[in-house]
Amino acid sequence: MRNALKEALLPTAAIAAALLLFGLFVWFAGVSPLQVWLLLFKGAFGDWYSWQNTLQRAAPLMLTALCVAIPARAGLVVIGGEGALVLGGLACAALAQSLPLPANIAGTALICLAGAIAGALWISLAGWLRQYRGINETISSLLLAYVAIGLFKHLVEGPLRDPASLNKPSTYTLAEGLQISGIGGSDVHWGLVLGVLACIAASVWLRWTPSGFSVRVVGGNLRAAQLVGLPATKLILLACVLGGACAGLAGAVEVAAVHTSANASLIAGYGYAGILVAFIARQQPLAVIPVAILFGGFGAAGSLLQRRLGLPDASVLLLQGIAFVLILASEALRDLDWKALWMKLAKNADPRSSSSVIAGLTRNPAAVAADLDPGSSPG
Amino acid sequence: MTSDQALIFASGIVGGALRVGAPFLFVSLGECLTEKSGRINLGLEGVLVLSAMASFGASYLSGSPWIGALAGCAAGALLASLHGVLCSLPRVNDVATGIALMLLGMGLAFYLGKPLIQPQAPQLPAIALGNWSDSAAVRSALQVNALVPIGLVIAGVMAWAFANTRAGLLVRMAGDSANATRALGYSVSGIRIAATAAGGMIAGLGGASLTLFYPGSWNEGVSSGQGLIAVALVIFARWSPLRCVVAALRFGGAGAIGPALQSIGIGWGYHLFNIVPYVLTLLILVITCRPGGVIAGSPGELSAR
Numbered sequence: 188m189r190n191a192l193k194e195a196l197l198p199t200a201a202i203a204a205a206l207l208l209f210g211l212f213v214w215f216a217g218v219s220p221l222q223v224w225l226l227l228f229k230g231a232f233g234d235w236y237s238w239q240n241t242l243q244r245a246a247p248l249m250l251t252a253l254c255v256a257i258p259a260r261a262g263l264v265v266i267g268g269e270g271a272l273v274l275g276g277l278a279c280a281a282l283a284q285s286l287p288l289p290a291n292i293a294g295t296a297l298i299c300l301a302g303a304i305a306g307a308l309w310i311s312l313a314g315w316l317r318q319y320r321g322i323n324e325t326i327s328s329l330l331l332a333y334v335a336i337g338l339f340k341h342l343v344e345g346p347l348r349d350p351a352s353l354n355k356p357s358t359y360t361l362a363e364g365l366q367i368s369g370i371g372g373s374d375v376h377w378g379l380v381l382g383v384l385a386c387i388a389a390s391v392w393l394r395w396t397p398s399g400f401s402v403r404v405v406g407g408n409l410r411a412a413q414l415v416g417l418p419a420t421k422l423i424l425l426a427c428v429l430g431g432a433c434a435g436l437a438g439a440v441e442v443a444a445v446h447t448s449a450n451a452s453l454i455a456g457y458g459y460a461g462i463l464v465a466f467i468a469r470q471q472p473l474a475v476i477p478v479a480i481l482f483g484g485f486g487a488a489g490s491l492l493q494r495r496l497g498l499p500d501a502s503v504l505l506l507q508g509i510a511f512v513l514i515l516a517s518e519a520l521r522d523l524d525w526k527a528l529w530m531k532l533a534k535n536a537d538p539r540s541s542s543s544v545i546a547g548l549t550r551n552p553a554a555v556a557a558d559l560d561p562g563s564s565p566g
Numbered sequence: 567m568t569s570d571q572a573l574i575f576a577s578g579i580v581g582g583a584l585r586v587g588a589p590f591l592f593v594s595l596g597e598c599l600t601e602k603s604g605r606i607n608l609g610l611e612g613v614l615v616l617s618a619m620a621s622f623g624a625s626y627l628s629g630s631p632w633i634g635a636l637a638g639c640a641a642g643a644l645l646a647s648l649h650g651v652l653c654s655l656p657r658v659n660d661v662a663t664g665i666a667l668m669l670l671g672m673g674l675a676f677y678l679g680k681p682l683i684q685p686q687a688p689q690l691p692a693i694a695l696g697n698w699s700d701s702a703a704v705r706s707a708l709q710v711n712a713l714v715p716i717g718l719v720i721a722g723v724m725a726w727a728f729a730n731t732r733a734g735l736l737v738r739m740a741g742d743s744a745n746a747t748r749a750l751g752y753s754v755s756g757i758r759i760a761a762t763a764a765g766g767m768i769a770g771l772g773g774a775s776l777t778l779f780y781p782g783s784w785n786e787g788v789s790s791g792q793g794l795i796a797v798a799l800v801i802f803a804r805w806s807p808l809r810c811v812v813a814a815l816r817f818g819g820a821g822a823i824g825p826a827l828q829s830i831g832i833g834w835g836y837h838l839f840n841i842v843p844y845v846l847t848l849l850i851l852v853i854t855c856r857p858g859g860v861i862a863g864s865p866g867e868l869s870a871r
Contacts, residue, residue, distance in 0.1 A: 501676030508670025
């Protein structure tokens with residue numbers, strides 16, 4: 188517990204700094220920062236209505252973050268979650284309109300499964316290209332995301348289009364029985380439960396099962412994994428399949444619970460936001476849950492800032508950008524030895540001992556040696 | 567298809583390649599310079615949008631599109647150097663930082679650029695290359711953005727500098743082997759920050775050509791992911807500035823197939839043609855990559871990961 192608190196300290200400080208900086212921005216725009224901070228909190232976590240809004244946005248973020256975090260534990264940087272998400276949504280809508288599904292929970296489970304399979308196939312394609320063709324998975328998953336979005340638009344505006352959707356091309360609306368309802372009549376849908384469960388399951392799998400452990404070994408040290416005979420390629424593909432399934436499920440849930448048909452509103456950037464959520468959670472599935480809720484809250488507060496204070500609707504995008512940059516930069520301070528730094532500062536302030544070392548001109552031979560050591564090179 | 571339609575179709579594609587390809591040209595050259603130094607800047611999307619806003623704003627306020635283009639360069643260099651500095655810190659991942667800077671750049675641009683959505687700014691002059699033809703379609707297709715020749719010159723200078731100058735060799739060395747660079751007593755971070763900032767400056771011209779030539783206005787949908795795609799373009803060009811020109815024109819042209827078909831009355835497959843460049847890049851990767859091997863021309867530090 189104490190460790191977890193310590194881990195959370197730096198990101199929290201970074202978010203506080205981001206809020207301060209953002210306050211400075213709105214101050215220049217002639218709006219009181221205090222009012223903005225209050226409204227941000229109100230819009231995100233102030234009352235039950237804002238909580239509903241926040242949690243509704245957090246659900247897909249959790250799942251798309253897992254699409255980055257699980258492959259990351261196997262040593263892959265996958266940034267194409269957006270593609271898996273839109274294809275998941277498409278598969279869900281396509282299955283619902285092509286087959287006479289039972290309009291009950293079994294039917295809903297089937298369309299969610301279809302979404303998960305579509306996402307899993309798409310991301311495992313990136314993993315396959317990496318393992319069998321040697322193509323960098325970061326690049327290929329990004330390209331595949333654009334291909335997926337193109338396919339999505341083509342099918343939604345062409346073969347799968349509901350002729351009744353005039354202004355906004357959409358697929359047929361899901362039958363009432365297939366839609367995912369809100370929990371207890373609220374706007375928070377069961378997708379949130381799916382997201383939380385997926386995060387917990389991923390965490391348990393990585394932490395407590397042999398296959399999860401093997402995936403971590405492959406990601407931590409590929410050579411060691413190969414030496415002890417782990418099937419690295421299979422494990423990497425497994426991580427891609429699981430991650431992709433999560434993102435695909437996110438798309439299916441968005442369609443079944445929020446949009447009720449597949450259309451362009453599905454392409455809302457949840458895939459890209461998920462990348463940041465995963466990196467801020469340091470690829471820990473359990474940490475994904477609070478981070479996703481926090482950024483869902485930022486999103487939810489956006490419209491309130493615009494309505495009440497007349498700030499541009501991009502204000503929240505700006506706040507998110509500042510927060511993300513600062514949180515990522517704060518990682519650099521994680522290994523800093525505060526005690527040593529303090530001692531050094533105290534020593535430099537003491538005029539008697541500072542004469543021998545001139546900062547920046549005299550270099551410590553040990554540091555030079557460490558710089559040249561190939562093992563310690565970054566990258 | 568009659569010959570008239572064929573002419574309209576062909577000029578639609580060529581015109582599209584020149585118009586849509588111009589921002590592609592600048593972002594790919596910028597990304598090429600950054601990647602040559604051993605770093606990937608996914609934040610070029612943010613750089614592009616921010617510089618588009620900055621050049622539109624500066625052009626509107628000063629009345630001169632050229633001052634606008636310079637402002638775009640400056641804004642691009644600033645945001646990109648932030649990427650360069652952040653990535654030089656220990657434990658900071660360049661992919662995640664790129665995405666974060668994409669959000670920051672877009673947020674800054676939309677926040678500060680809100681009052682600029684209504685007005686019209688002075689536009690960059692066009693170079694008319696189509697006066698030999700009587701066809702209006704050909705003439706309008708060959709109206710070339712005045713920044714394009716500058717981009718071609720930058721591509722040539724970059725290709726020459728990478729092979730022949732001390733600075734170019736330093737950038738390539740930092741990209742190929744950080745250890746060799748350190749052993750020779752140069753600062754890897756310093757070189758990479760400089761290369762990233764210069765890359766952002768070049769990409770800033772891409773932003774200027776978006777708001778000051780085509781589409782020629784500032785709004786929140788001004789870029790459709792051109793900055794992210796720069797990464798694909800550079801692979802397509804196999805890290806050669808001269809091939810970046812070809813890649814940018816080809817991506818612009820492929821993106822123009824859909825609209826060109828629409829202009830002669832064929833609406834089918836609009837979005838399918840839009841994804842042609844991405845599929846093409848993937849196919850090229852499949853053909854040229856080998857497991858365990860690296861693509862010819864790729865910086866060693868990038869493929870080592």
